[in-house]
Amino acid sequence: MSDIPERREMPEALRERLWAEDIEPQLAPRHRMRAPLAVAASVVVLAVLVAIGLTQLRGNDTNVASGQSQLVKECVRSTPNMPDPTSWRAGARYDLNSQLGFLVIRNSRTAAACVIENGKGTGVIGGPPDSTDRYAQLTPERPFDYLTSMNYPKESVHFGIATGDVIGLSLVGPDNSVSPGVVADGTFIVRDTIGENSGQPTTNYVRATLANGKTVQGPLRK
DSSP: OTTSOOOOOOOHHHHHHHHHTTSOTTSOOOOOOOHHHHHHHHHHHHHHHHHHHHHHHHHHHHHHHHHHHHHHHHHHHTSTTOSSGGGOEEEEEEESSSSEEEEEEEOSSOEEEEEEETTEEEEETTSSOOSOOTGGGOOSSOOEEEEEEEEOSSOEEEEEEEOTTEEEEEEEOTTOOEEEEEEETTEEEEEESOOOOTTSOOOOEEEEEETTSOEEEEESOO
16 A cells, blocks of 8 residues: 555664664674764754654544545435535444444534445435434433434444434343444434344443543433
């Protein structure tokens, strides 16, 4: 990949420091610098490496954000009649495997779960959301709400929204099993073995952790 920097030789000063600490005994003997000069050079080298590392991390962060933004666009474009197409942004993401994953997209009013296949957003589960302002309906007593689920024979993936102060969320099953979820920007995804079906009462309970340390619990579906 073009983003991966080419392999560089280890700086001489850093190699000397590793030799001094017996960290690299397998290398062939080399001329050693005197201790004060070696330490000074190592400090300079390490400072440069940190600066390079921070630059690369920022670049990776930018690439991730850019990738998510592209997925959001693909999700919106592949779903007919999505309201206010330019208002959507990325929320929680969960990948089942390298070929299949999910991304919750949201705007100021509502959210939707999008399927990711082979790295591409292929459409929103259940079609475009209606005009209901779901975020306005969240309360301190119930700072989360259910969106939809993907139920498979042996497991399910559940999607929902939450207030901005929800920093952690798990689902508690009828057998008291606990499945931790992924929370991001007022959305969440949880994978567990307990399915949800609109034709039956809710089978999972949400346990949400707030930024102030408090825990709120309630049914996944009202």
